[in-house]
Amino acid sequence: VSLLPARGLIVGVDIGATKIAAGLGTPHGRIQARLVISTPREDPDRLVTAVADLVAELARGQPRVTAVGLGTCGRVDPVDQSVMSSIALGWSRPVALRALLEARTGLPVFIDNDVNAGALGEHAWGAGHGVDDLIYLGVGTGIGAGIVLGGRLYRGATGAAGEIGHMVIDLDGPPCPCGNRGCLEVLAGGKALGAFASTDVPGDSALAAIALGQGAVSARDVFEAARAGDAHAQRLVRRTAEYLAVAIVNVVNVFDPQRVILGGGLAQTGDLLVTAVREALGHWTGCFVDGRKALVSTALGQDAALVGAVAVARHGLEARS
Ligand SMILES: [Zn+2]
Numbered sequence: 001v002s003l004l005p006a007r008g009l010i011v012g013v014d015i016g017a018t019k020i021a022a023g024l025g026t027p028h029g030r031i032q033a034r035l036v037i038s039t040p041r042e043d044p045d046r047l048v049t050a051v052a053d054l055v056a057e058l059a060r061g062q063p064r065v066t067a068v069g070l071g072t073c074g075r076v077d078p079v080d081q082s083v084m085s086s087i088a089l090g091w092s093r094p095v096a097l098r099a100l101l102e103a104r105t106g107l108p109v110f111i112d113n114d115v116n117a118g119a120l121g122e123h124a125w126g127a128g129h130g131v132d133d134l135i136y137l138g139v140g141t142g143i144g145a146g147i148v149l150g151g152r153l154y155r156g157a158t159g160a161a162g163e164i165g166h167m168v169i170d171l172d173g174p175p176c177p178c179g180n181r182g183c184l185e186v187l188a189g190g191k192a193l194g195a196f197a198s199t200d201v202p203g204d205s206a207l208a209a210i211a212l213g214q215g216a217v218s219a220r221d222v223f224e225a226a227r228a229g230d231a232h233a234q235r236l237v238r239r240t241a242e243y244l245a246v247a248i249v250n251v252v253n254v255f256d257p258q259r260v261i262l263g264g265g266l267a268q269t270g271d272l273l274v275t276a277v278r279e280a281l282g283h284w285t286g287c288f289v290d291g292r293k294a295l296v297s298t299a300l301g302q303d304a305a306l307v308g309a310v311a312v313a314r315h316g317l318e319a320r321s
Helices: 044-059 097-105 114-125 184-188 190-197 206-214 219-227 231-255 272-281 301-320
Strands: 009-015 019-025 031-038 065-072 083-085 109-113 134-139 143-149 259-263 295-297
Touching (some): 009 114, 031 044, 044 065, 044 097, 065 301, 097 109, 109 114, 114 143, 114 301, 134 231, 143 184, 184 231, 190 219, 190 231, 206 219, 206 231, 219 231, 219 272, 231 272, 259 272
Parallel strands (some): 259 295
Antiparallel strands (some): 019 031, 134 143
C-alpha cells in the first residue's frame, strides 16, 4: 500500500520532551522550512498554543497547506487521537490534542506517537521505502517500536502494539517503572545506559572524570568516549547492543520483517550502535531468520518523527477520502 499522489503541503510537527520541531512538508516528505522551540511542559494549553503558532507561522502565505500531522511522545488514542497520557510532557490527564488543534488551526489534524510516525516516515520516504514489512526501532531515553505489516501500521487491539521497551529480556532484571522487571528499556535505553555508566566507573576511563565533574554520565558521553577509544565505554556500548540484539532476534522470529530500522537518539551516533548490534546479532544466528540481514540504520535520522508526521497526515487524508 503506497501513498496516492497528493498536491497540498503538510505541516509536520514532532513533539518531544525537550523540544518541538515543526516543518513545512511537501507531499513527498521533503521538509522545506522548519522551526524549533523548547517544549512547554506541564501545561497542555500552552503547548497547544505554541503548536498552533508554529503552524500559523509556517502556513503564512502558503494557500496550499491542507493538513497538519503530529508525531508526539506519549500514548495516543487511535480512535479520537487524544493523548491518553504522557509522562515525558508532564501530563497526567488525557488531552484532546486533535480537537484542540483543529479548532485553533482550522485545518484537519492527524496524530500518532513519535515512533509510529517514524515507522511511517521510513516506510514512505526512508530506509523502508519499497518494503511492506518492517519494524522501526526508536532507541532513545526510552525504547519503542513502530510495526508496519503489509504496508500498514499495526496498532494492536488497544493501540499499544510496539511497546518493545517493555519486552521482558531478563527474568531477574531490574524493576521497570511499568511495574514489571527486566524490561528492555531498563537494560538498554539511554537512561539506563547513563545510569550504568555513572556507577562503578574504573579510574582509568574517561567517564570517571565526567562522573566526577557532572555527577552523572549521559548516554551521549558514553558514545563519545567509546568512539574516542575508551575501553570501558566500549564495553558499555557492547552491553547495550547485546540486549538490543536479543530483542531484535525475538521480534524477527515473531514478524519475519524485511527490515529492522534502527533509529532514535542513540542511533544518531554514526555507525557505532548499528555496528555493535550487528556484531551482537552474530551470536544469535541459530534460529530461522538471521537478524543481520534485516538490520539497517535510519535514513531519516533525527527527522524521522518530523518527516513521519507528514506521512501520518498523508495516511489520515487518504483514509478520509
Ligand atoms: Zn517495563
